[in-house]
Amino acid sequence: MRLNVNGTPREIDVEEDMPLLWVLRDELGITGVKYGCGAGLCGACTVHLDGVAVRSCQTFAADAEGTEITTIEGLGTPEALHALQAAWIAHQVAQCGYCQSGQIMQAADLLSTTPAPTDADIDAAMSGNLCRCGTYPRIRAAIHDAARRLQEV
Structure with missing residues (x-):
């Protein structure tokens, strides 16, 4: 599967129904995305898909393919804060x-x-x-x- 995360193309080999939260944290090491409830109720795992906020714990990896995924790490940098x-x-x-x-x-x-x-x-x-x-x-x-x-x- 190919994902574009924070402007960088990434290739991963995961099940299509793996939650995007775990793809980002466990497979790609992007830990600014937090696990809170796992049910989409708390918002700790919020990321953007094509600029729209989604709960990554409730978004399948396959649903993110072909989109621009932005995490807190991609919103700004220490040198240029959002x-x-x-x-x-x-x-x-x-x-x-x-x-x-x-x-x-x-x-x-x-x-x-x-x-x-x-x-x-x-x-x-x-x-x-x-x-x-x-x-x-x-x-x-x-x-x-x-x-x-x-x-x-």
């Missing part, structure tokens, strides 16, 4: 940090379709991403900040 990553740092969103890659990937999907989201837009888009530490007010503030940063570019 506006969301910079805003996350500025607003000190992360506490334990476990959910953050999924949160950021979901927020990136939101900002791609709604460049100036309201609180209600953010709450609706992010409602499926759980944070056990409860940093939701900081998440919302960081998304607003990132939206402003992206509009300035």
